[in-house]
Amino acid sequence: MPVSPANLTGHFFVTGDPLIYGADASILLASAAVVFVLTYYKKWRWLWREWLTTVDHKKIGVMYLMAALLMLFRGGVDAILMRTQLMLPNMKFLAAEHYNQIFTTHGTIMILFMAMPLIFAMFNIAVPLQIGARDVAFPYLNAISFWLFFFGAMLLNLSFVIGGSPDAGWTSYPPLAGLGFDRGPGENFYLLALQVSGIGSMATGINFIVTILKMRAPGMTLTKMPLFTWSVLASSILIIYAFPALTAALALLLIDRVAGAHFFTMTQGGNAMMYVNLFWIWGHPEVYIVVLPAFGIFSEVFSTFSGKRIFGYTSMWLSLMTISVLSYFVWVHHFFTMGAGPDVNSFFAVASMAVAIPTGVKVFNWLFTMYRGRIRFTVPMLWALAFIPNFAIGGATGVMLAAAPADYQYHNSYFLIAHFHQVLIGGVVYGMLAGMYYWWPKMFGFKLNERLGRWGFWLFNIGFYVCFMPLYPLGLMGMTRRMYVYPAGLHWALLNLISTIGAYVMGIAFILIVIDVLYSIVRGERDVTGDPWNGRTLEWSLPSPAPHYNFARIPAVASRDAWWAMKEQRADDLNSGRQPEPLQPIHMPKNSGRPFILGVFFFVGGFGAVFGWYLLAALGFVGVLFALLSRALEYDTDYYISVEEIERTETALGRS
């Protein structure tokens, strides 16, 4: 498998396809444009000091958000290409090889390089502000997490133009993904990119568990936490238990591939099903890792825009925790049809259905949060509202899929495709877009335009149903996933055509959302109050955007919906003429370029390993060790912000 540099043109650069040349050209042009703009406006220093070296959770959150939107674009283009190929029977738009690469990267990117950074964006943007903290527990580690994600994503995306993309499906089952059937470097890109970004995800999980357990403002007991913070806690616990299984599966497959081991090849006593088990022991909790934070966001949004406390708070956090435990006992439902036997299938079928119990409870509680409220149809609320019917249907088909004997008829069919897109888009994407529109003013100090936002929302929501509802009957008509062509004469053509139209509508909706962002950067309504939505939780007590130390004084929390309570009490405080506590110097972490450099070294090492260029791989990993060691020997890592400076900043922000 190692590729000699002399043989570069044959194996290294992907050649022979107009789409790839188009990508080559656009990558070069975009890079040149970025370099030009940064140089022309003399922004290199600014980029390095303000962004690449930052350890501020708010800026890291913004970078996650931007990267995730870029990846949403890439994964979305993949989806449009696939739907175009499937528009009519026997289409000749994409060849089998390209279709296979595209659905593989679509799945991989959407789950690992779109959904994950999008939830991490929301973790970073909201959690420290919601719990009254000045940063996460380990800000430096937080920056490392981001850069490992970022360079992992770069590594995977590079495969499109260099070496060839992975093409064994995002699940990458051996033996198809093993050396016997897949010799190319594409599969190695997959394994190494996921491994690098997986380390980052793991660290983020640890970081947020510690942050939430140790850094809450005084008075904020666990049962006074906002529900989004609860959902992040549940999701982070899932991360630290689930990701090691993925790490192990990928590492063993990599060893199979580069060292000729036999963990997953039957011939020497290995077993491919072991990979399938390990993959889904991570893979199923992963679904809840990304959807629980969305549930958290919906709880915040429903409560805020109904002007009402969340209904059944105790049930809400209990159901989050119940789901996170149940999610470990359902993984076999991804392969009921691999012949595990009736005992195993029965257990996992019933366990999978049981997930519907706490989830159903949440839906009722959201409905009754709105009951006797005053519902304001802002854009974040529209996304949250649209989630309810969407998730009701997606959850219902999920229960249907859990009935193991029935699953023998759904497995790997378009019925399944419709189901998981409905819960992942209707749940995660709707949730994260609700969160983006909700916290945007907090991040940037201006609101996104509501009118454009409503257009984007309606087009996306309608496009979603047009695109995915036809896929349910298609599955029952026998259409299986990952077919690059299908024959005419099976009554599949019309439903596929409708679905493709829906996909284009969703594409237009995405463009409108991007236009909304660009328009609002120029003309967006400024948020001068810091509380544009009449919010309930602590992040809305701060100016927008929050100063880099967040809270000049750490607030004392007496109840749930802490900021709401403070607003109700404020009138009394003003009358009593009570003086605020005197300011104290604030202890903050220093910026560091090392996380970025660490990411570069991981990238170099990963790239070398992909092609079997072991010298380069070794160089990269020596660099990693060097970066870790030099951090261990660094002592000047923090500083204090003086009281005078805090006073100056607070006055400039209109707060004293």
Next chain:
Amino acid sequence: MPRTKSLRRYSGLLFAGALLVSGCGRGIWVMDPAGPVGRIEKQLIDLSIILVLIVVIPVIALFAYIVYRYRDRPGSKAPYSPHWSDNTALEVIWWSIPIIIVSILGTATVKDTYALTHPPERSARPLTVEVTSLDWKWLFEYPGQHIATVNYCTIPANRPIQFILTSNAPMNSFWVPQLGGQEYTMPGMAMRLWLQADRTGVFYGHGANFTGRGFAHMQFDVVAKRQADFDRWVQAVRRSAPPLTLMGYHSLARQSIVPKLSYSSYPLGEFRKNLAKEGGMYSKHDMSIVHTYE
């Protein structure tokens, strides 16, 4: 009234969807089973649709009602209780509803899961067919008849068929939607799938697990004939089709797409050898399945 209108729209939508999936459309094979296995699965699907609709319809109706009634508008007369956030009785109700539904569906699921491990009808003598998924074609071997076919499989109607599944390529999944659900074909493993056709006809089959470039072309037909016609077909294949030699098998196993083929004989024991070679030697269970009919 707009409220009832939106309610009607949603329930109408759901009803149309339910109609569509319960078999009124053409070519919805899963909902139009041609054998007892598919029928048991369809009954479970029907039950699950009814059970989930018991929750989904009221939830969507309630949703539409609440959103309409409590929308924020000047002069709204709807009650507003910003602090109302707990009601034990209500919460007990909606913890119970899904628990009851899951219990009913879970019971039915467990019952059917065990039922489908046996031949669907014990009266008739089963026929065994060995299925091997290759890149990118399906090989069917008839150990009782000593003939073989590629990309099509003729079976007698009204008789249980015992498919023994394996793969000499990446794992695939053997699926004939109108006869019943699928099962994986995996190298080094022999897995049993019972199916039966209640009527004669040609039934669409396709691989359901991705195996690379030619995967989309892994279509096959299952042809159900009356027993007498089946016997005549076996005789005809024996008489007129060429034999499948060991060399022929090895060239068939290479990556290619081929049309429907018939063979008057095949290398006996190759199925078992392939199974053992691919790792079946580590699995007594899989080899013992082959013992039961050999």
